[in-house]
Amino acid sequence: MKRTNVIPTKSYAVLLAGVFVLFLIVGIVVDVEGLGRQSDLSFALITLITSAFVVVYTISGFALRKKAWKAIVPLYIVHLVLLNVVGYLLPAPPEPKVLDASQIVRLHARLHLDGSAILASLAFGFACVLYFTITQVRRYLRARVEIELATEIHHVLVPQIETQMGGYEFYGRSSASGDVGGDLIDVAGSEDHWVAYLADVSGHGVAPGVVMGMVKSAARMLLASGGDSRCFLGRLNEVLYPLKKPDMFVTFCFVARNGEGLRIGLAGHPPILHFSARTKSVVQVESPNMPMGIMTSGEFETCELQAEAGDVFALYTDGLLETANASGEEFGLARFQQEFQKHGAGPLEGICRALEEAVARHGAQFDDQSLLLIRKL
Numbered sequence: 001m002k003r004t005n006v007i008p009t010k011s012y013a014v015l016l017a018g019v020f021v022l023f024l025i026v027g028i029v030v031d032v033e034g035l036g037r038q039s040d041l042s043f044a045l046i047t048l049i050t051s052a053f054v055v056v057y058t059i060s061g062f063a064l065r066k067k068a069w070k071a072i073v074p075l076y077i078v079h080l081v082l083l084n085v086v087g088y089l090l091p092a093p094p095e096p097k098v099l100d101a102s103q104i105v106r107l108h109a110r111l112h113l114d115g116s117a118i119l120a121s122l123a124f125g126f127a128c129v130l131y132f133t134i135t136q137v138r139r140y141l142r143a144r145v146e147i148e149l150a151t152e153i154h155h156v157l158v159p160q161i162e163t164q165m166g167g168y169e170f171y172g173r174s175s176a177s178g179d180v181g182g183d184l185i186d187v188a189g190s191e192d193h194w195v196a197y198l199a200d201v202s203g204h205g206v207a208p209g210v211v212m213g214m215v216k217s218a219a220r221m222l223l224a225s226g227g228d229s230r231c232f233l234g235r236l237n238e239v240l241y242p243l244k245k246p247d248m249f250v251t252f253c254f255v256a257r258n259g260e261g262l263r264i265g266l267a268g269h270p271p272i273l274h275f276s277a278r279t280k281s282v283v284q285v286e287s288p289n290m291p292m293g294i295m296t297s298g299e300f301e302t303c304e305l306q307a308e309a310g311d312v313f314a315l316y317t318d319g320l321l322e323t324a325n326a327s328g329e330e331f332g333l334a335r336f337q338q339e340f341q342k343h344g345a346g347p348l349e350g351i352c353r354a355l356e357e358a359v360a361r362h363g364a365q366f367d368d369q370s371l372l373l374i375r376k377l
Contacts, residue, residue, distance in 0.1 A: 007062075011135045016055050018128025023054040024121045028114050034092055036110030042090035046083060053079040147206065151179045157213055158184055161372065162349070166191040166257055171348035172198075172315075172372030175356075175365065182208025183317050183370040184216055188223050189257075195223055195232070197254035198315040198372050200269070202247075202291075211244050215252075229256035229263045233300035237267070237292040249291040253315050255374055265302035267292050270318055273337060275344035277310025282341040284333075285313075312344050312351065313374040319367035323359050331362045348373045 027047025031038060038046075053075060060071040158181070161172040165187065172185040182201035189195050199215045201208035218239040222232065233252065240250060251269040255262055264272055268291030271284035289300045307313075316336070323331045336355065343354040352371055359369070 007136070008139075011132050012062075014128045015132040016058060018125045018132065019058050020051045020055050021121050021128070022125030023051040024048075025118050026050045028117050028121070032111060032114050035095065036107055036114070037095060038092040039090055042086055042092070045086045045090070049079070049082050049086070147179045153213070157216055158186075158370075161185055161187055163187060164377070165189070165194050167377050168194075168257070169348060169375045169377055170196055170372070171352055172370070173352065174368065174370035176368050177319070177365055178205060180206050180209035181368040182212050183319070183368040184212045185315075185370050185372045186216060186219065187372075188220055193256075193258060195219075195229060195254055195256040196315070196372060196374055197252065198269075198317065198370060200251045200317040200319075200368070200370070202249050202251075204367070207245070208248070211240075211248060211250070214243050215240060215250060229254070229258060229265070230302050232256070233265050233267050233289065233292065233302070234298065237295070237300070238297055240293050241296050244293055249293040251291045251318075255313055255315065261304050262307055263302050263304050265289070265300060267300055270316065270321060270333065273314040273316075273340050274305070274307075275312040275314070275340060276308070277312070277345065278308055280341070280345065282337050282344065284337070307376040309376055310345070311376050312348070314340055314351075314355075315372040315374070316355075317368060317370045319365070319369040320355070320359050320371065322367060323363045323365060323369075325363040331359050335362070348375055 024047050027043065027050050030046060031043050056075055057068075057072050060075070061068045064071055158174045161170050163170050170187050172187075174181060174183045174185050176183070182203060182205075184199040184201075185197075187194060187196045197219065199212065199219075201211045201215065215236075218236055222235050222239070227235070232254065236252070244250075249268070252265075252267040253269040253272055254265050255272065256264075264285050264287070266272065266285075266287040267289045271286040273282050274285055275282050285303070285305065287301050287303060290298070321331055321333055321336055335358070339355050339358045340351070343351045346354070351373055355371060356369070359365075
């Protein structure tokens with residue numbers, strides 16, 4: 001019943017009532033075709049059985065969606081069996097060749113009743129369906145407006161990055177799989193002390209987008225308060241843990257400049273790729289930390305490294321690596337690393353475009369995809 005839980009109980013009940021009353025018409029039409037010869041009990045049973053089963057078909061459709069046929073097919077067989085049982089146990093009398101005056105009056109009254117019942121069923125059923133449609137359209141439009149607002153906020157929180165700071169160049173962009181994404185790219189700080197980071201909130205849709213906004217706010221506040229970047233992941237984890245649902249977590253990676261050196265940290269994230277301008281090779285920088293938001297507190301390891309002029313660091317989300325082709329084969333880290341090595345000496349925008357195009361050629365996007373590139377000038 002997952003589907004029905006999305007619809008307000010009142011609207012759902014009104015829809016089922018409308019369906020029930022509309023399909024009373026089927027039993028009434030059967031009575032008209034038989035010229036009202038069936039007994040009142042047979043008429044009532046056939047009409048109620050038909051309407052009741054159509055209501056059950058409707059519930060099955062909402063609850064099971066694409067798998068509804070698994071319930072509808074056996075229900076339809078039971079439906080037909082019950083109608084035949086009623087017809088067998090309560091057969092209609094044979095049609096008279098000549099009607100006397102009393103029979104004509106009775107037939108006229110029965111057909112008049114059937115006609116009035118059809119009109120009443122149509123009116124009531126249509127009113128119920130119309131009520132359901134209007135209420136659901138209103139809900140959809142309200143939700144659509146809220147999603148559009150969330151999309152605008154997402155674009156403000158995760159703009160394209162193209163800047164220089166402290167002898168380094170940055171370029172990055174994020175592409176959500178839906179209206180609102182859970183990925184985040186950001187660069188903040190000063191010439192001598194900056195942090196470039198990328199986050200991926202678990203899940204899809206508005207909820208991860210909200211948590212993503214909290215990640216950026218918390219990260220910016222922590223960076224503004226100063227402190228050693230070695231404590232950045234731990235402090236951010238402590239802030240985020242109580243602000244999300246228990247089943248949600250955040251993978252995270254960052255590159256920070258402290259004076260002349262760089263510090264790198266990862267939390268449950270794919271390895272950062274380091275392209276060497278001198279050797280034209282790519283190495284993976286990893287850190288065995290769990291994602292943020294799983295434990296209330298903990299130690300997060302970081303590492304230091306040196307960069308030479310022209311070196312490029314690639315921070316990315318798993319939405320790029322997990323893009324699958326028609327055979328279900330994922331793009332994977334090996335291909336991503338090869339493409340990065342092939343284009344690593346080019347301009348950052350060109351590297352970003354080449355990587356995105358290689359992933360797009362492999363398969364369609366189904367997850368948020370983000371990439372942040374850093375080059376030492």
